[in-house]
Amino acid sequence: MTNKPPEYCPHCGGELAAVDPPTVHRCEDCEEFAFYNPTPAARVAVVDGDELLLCEVGVPGVADTWETPGGRLEADEDPPVAAARELREETGLTVDPGALELFDARSYESVPDQYTTRLCYAVDRAATGGQLQAGAEPDGVRFWSAAAFADSGMALSDRQPAATRDLSWWLEGARATLDEA
Structure with a gap:
């Protein structure tokens, strides 16, 4: 089981920018959100x-x-x-x-x-x-x-x-x- 903050966008593999760390990130390429939940x-x-x-x-x-x-x-x-x-x-x-x-x-x-x-x-x-x-x-x-x-x-x-x-x-x-x- 993994439980680590996302390093790359799960949609396109692009780099993520922190929006509300550690939970919310947004891809700089496709603009999709990536969430890190407990x-x-x-x-x-x-x-x-x-x-x-x-x-x-x-x-x-x-x-x-x-x-x-x-x-x-x-x-x-x-x-x-x-x-x-x-x-x-x-x-x-x-x-x-x-x-x-x-x-x-x-x-x-x-x-x-x-x-x-x-x-x-x-x-x-x-x-x-x-x-x-x-x-x-x-x-x-x-x-x-x-x-x-x-x-x-x-x-x-x-x-x-x-x-x-x-x-x-x-x-x-x-x-x-x-x-x-």
């Missing part, structure tokens, strides 16, 4: 009491970094369906997409020049099935309390907005949404 992603906050399910980031050279299960939407895939798929692929847990409760949505630059619109869903552990086990991507999966995670020296991934790099943020937002549902 890639949609879905993440799942699985809450079990005062603990949150996290996946150890399986990226070479990145140690002691964790994030909630999730990933990019596939073409023609509804966000809750993508969230349920990613949860199953990364953790072995299954959930009915209808049981997921949206609790946060935001767009941000996940890595330089790559933008994401992330939809965060909450679900109680009791609403999931399957056996917890790391899938192909994460190095490990486990439930953490905010205190244990803080004491561990681990960190949440810096590929997400700074405001959401605190396990308490995830727990509080997910719990509040589940309590309202």
